Amino acid sequence: MTPAEAFGGQNLAFVEDLYYRFLEDPSSVDPEWREVFEPMRREAPAARRFDPPAPRSIFDPAPTSGGNGAALDHADLQLQDRIDRLANRFRGRGHMAARLDPLDRPRPGTTELDPATHGLSEADMSKPCYSELVGTKMAVGQVIRRMRNTYCRYIGVEYLHVDDVEARDWxxxxxxSTENRxxxxxxxxxxxxxKLIEAETFEQFVRRKYLGAKSFSLEGGESLIPLLDLAIEQAANQGIREVVIGMAHRGxxxxxSNxxxxxxREIFREFDDSHSDRLWGRGDVKYHMGYRSKHVTSTGxxxxxxxxxxxxxxEFVSPVVVGRCRARQDRSGDHDRRHVMPILLHGDSAFAGQGVTQETLNMSELPGYEVxxxxxxxxxxxxxxxxxxxxxRSCQYATDVAYLLKxxxxxxxxxxxxxxxxxxxxxxxxRDRFRRDVFIDMYCYRRxxxxxxxxxxxxxPKMYDAIRNRATVVQSYVEHLVAPEVGIGQDEVEQITQDRLDFLEEEFAAAREDAPEPEPEPVSWPWDQYQGGKDKDCPRAETKVPAERLSELLVKSTEFPEDFKILKKLERIxxxxxxxxAGERPLDWAAGEILAYATLLTEGAPVRISGQDCGRGxxxxxxxVLHDVTDENEYRPLDHLAExxxxxxxxxxxxxxxxxxxxEYGYSLDRPQSLTIWEAQFGDFANGA
Known part of the structure; x- marks a missing residue:
């Protein structure tokens, strides 16, 4: 650590101790430090005081000029050390005190966020502190208030485990700088x-019209709808062109709809089951159905x-969705992974309890699976x-499994x-800046x-007694909006609600009419060019390849650069x-497989294969995949068959x-022109899959 690096809030106690040692015996510290401390001793030999350079402000990131002329004595340094230690506890453990539960049930809490734990008393609250938190003097109590606002209101953040220093500082x-607001x-x-009103009125309308029918309502978690709306708006502004969503039944x-x-009207028809003939071959419950649509954001x-x-x-849909996104990226040449984004919705119990969750997260930053x-x-x-x-679960949060991604x-x-x-x-x-997964754990309840x-x-019984007596999310947000300082009128709220109810009534009436369903706006679908049905109705593909061509491709599949050194055993293979x-030896399985890939590749069909040890087999x-014995570089002959x-x-x-x-199943869905293979390492490994 250099002297320049050491003059920060967490290191001030170390610098102070080093300075005292220098005053007692200059030879006991490194020469580099002696050069720093010697001018200080000459300027203030009796008071043991020095004026540290101004640190960079967290709340106001612009650096300020040095020290405001105020020298710091031993008591000042102690105070700064204590407030800095407390500030770091807020960063690391503030989420323990955040008001996350809408039902306001007590949380365990922690004494680590109590100023007294760090030696700070009520008398210290009005004292100015000079630490890494601020570029100018600020009262200790004001610093603590800002840290509480940032980490302990309605947002709790876990981020000190992030392994990228730039990301953590960002x-x-x-x-x-905004107190997390x-x-x-x-x-x-x-x-x-x-969007909240759309969510609430839809659920209440369905429950009223189809009393007792299963819909796996979102009531209590209506904020999911504005959350998704905001995420999609922001995604489009960041250059995303396609979003693929995976979710379970709830909501x-x-x-x-929203x-x-x-x-x-299409959803209502599914409740009525009035046009089941139109769903021939797609029989499934309504809360499993997928959909495709074009959306235009508020900015066009x-x-x-x-x-x-x-x-x-x-949770099994999550890797399928990620595979679909990777296929759409590869198909469009989006190798920077900038234009297609997965949004994965999870339930708390399923996310913590299903093993496929960990498997999917573990894949997310690997070269073959990153999106x-x-x-x-x-x-x-x-x-x-x-x-x-x-x-x-055996952990505090449903998201604790996500720690593995840092x-x-x-x-x-x-x-x-x-x-x-x-x-x-x-x-x-x-996500946009660092190209990595990110997690939002939205606390709500199931009404x-x-x-x-x-x-x-x-x-x-106690939980649901509290839920039954609780205002809805819309009601509590409206109460906030109609306050004088916000200034949204009650009449505006009522108009939005009535407009939505009128729309749903119109759709309900249309669902009961025996009229053609509206044609959905066309969305590109990679299977449109393919024809299905009975074998006799499908065109026959020509699969024969001349023997000379097969011989040529098989030879090419064995070629590699002259300076590439492979194992002697592999040379023989x-x-x-x-x-x-050359026709001097019968074809074996491996040669036949390689030829199958080679003929497809040279005819323009991509090939993707993944699985344990599938490069070697x-x-x-x-x-x-060939490996150089000198430097372990890789070479794939099937990449070099034709330009x-x-x-x-x-x-x-x-x-x-x-x-x-x-x-890989998801990948195959969105890239049908590719041969997509998952290889089980051993046959019985398919059992778990």
Missing amino acids: LQQRME RVLSRHERLRILT RLSVL ICHKPP KPIDLRLAFNPSHL GGSLHVIVNNQIGFTTPPESA VPIFHVNGEHPESVAQVVQLAMDF HGHNEGDEPSFTQ LEQRREMA TFSHRHA DQATFEVYDSPLTEQAVLGF
């Missing part, structure tokens, strides 16, 4: 309110939205069917939409049971393939079956 500056315009607040109908623009930017179909197996970062949103109902968190985790109270807006902006900016016919009070090409048969050939990708996957298979 987050800290962004949050502390987003300043919203009147227009932005009305937009948030409108799915609301997302279909985010993906599926006409409510177009963006394609796709909601993936969902299986009943929770430039996913936005993860945990819709945290604080319950799984009837199972409370203390019985559902990225920020934002916990937010879903009953405070403007706090939700702040974390969406931070999360999306982080009804697991489904609308379930009685949750059998197992959570490749020599045997050349003998096969578990049984040393494939050798699609205009398609891409050949082979990736050794992590030791997982479920997520990799899901990823």
Whole structure:
């Protein structure tokens, strides 16, 4: 550590101790430090005082000029050390005191955030401090208030584990400079309110019209709708052209209607089952259905939205969605991963409990599976069917499994939409800047049971007594908006609500009419060029290849640069393939496989294969990737068959079956012109997948 680096808040106690040692015996410190301390001793030999250079402000990042002329004595340094230690506790543990639960149930808390724990008394609150927190003097009490506002209001942030120093400093500056609060315009607040009203009126309308029907309502978590709306708006502004969403059943109908623009009449028809003939071959429950649509943001930017179909197996859709996004990126040449983004919605119990979660996260920064970062949103109902968190996981937060990625985790109270807006902006900016996954853990509740016919009070009587007596998210936000200092009128709120109710009534009436369904706006779909149906109706593909061409390709698959040194055993294997090409040896399985890939590649069909050890092949048969014995560089002969050939990708996957298979399945859905292969390392490994 150099002297210049040491003059920071956390190091001041160290510098002070070093200075005292210098005063007692100059030879006891390094010569570099003696050069720093000697002028100080000459200028103030009796007082043992020095004026440190002004540090960079966190709340006001512009550097200030040195010290304001105020020398710091030993007591000042002690005070600064204590406030700096407390400030770092707020950064690391402030989330423990944040008001995250909309039901206001007590949290364990921590004494680490108590000023007294760090030796700060009430008498210190009015004293000026000079630390890394500020570039000018500020009262100790004011610093503590700002840290509490930043880390302990309705947002709790875990970010000190982030392994990228630049990312960690960027987050800290962004949050502390604004006290973690987003300043919203009147227009932005009305937009948030409108999306909340859309969410609430849709759920209440469905419950009223289809009493007792299962819809897996979003009530209690309505802030998810403005959250997604804000994320998609920001994504479009950052250059994203396509968003693929994966989610389970909870709130799915609301997302279909209010985010993906599926006409409510189509959803109502599914409740009525009045046109089941039109769904021939697509039979599934309504809260598993997918959708595609075009969306235009408030700033006029177009963006394609796709909601993936969902299986009943929770979390299994996540790797499928990520695979779809990677395929769309590869198909369009988006190798910087800038134009397609996954949004993955999770339930708290499923995210913590399903092993495929960890598998998917582990893949997210690997070369064969990265997509430039996913936005993860945990819709945290604080319950799984009837199972409370203390019985559902061995950790504090549902998101603790995400620690393995070393990225920020934002916990937010879903009953405070403007706090939700702040974390969406931070999360999306982080993803855009650092190209990594990011997590929003939105605390909310489930107003009804697991489904609308379930009685949750059998197992959570106190929780549901509090929920039944609680105002809705819309009601509490309206109360905030109509306050004089905000100035949105009650009449505006009523008009937005009435307009939405009128729209739903019109859609409900249209659903009962025996009229053709409106044609959805066309969205590009990679399978449009392919024809399905009975075999006799499908065109026959010509698959024969001349023997001379096969021999030529097999020889090319064994070639590598002269200065590339491979293992002697491998040289013999490749020599045997050349003998096969010459007709001197029968073809084996590996040669046949290589030829299948080579003919596809030279005809313009991409090939992608992933799985454990698939580059070499578990049984040393494939050798699609050659390794130099001197420097372990890699060479893939199938990349060098022809100048205009398609891409050949082979990736050794992590030791997982479920997520990799899901990823490759998703990849195949959105890149049908590619041969996409998942290879189980051994046949029985397919069992877990």
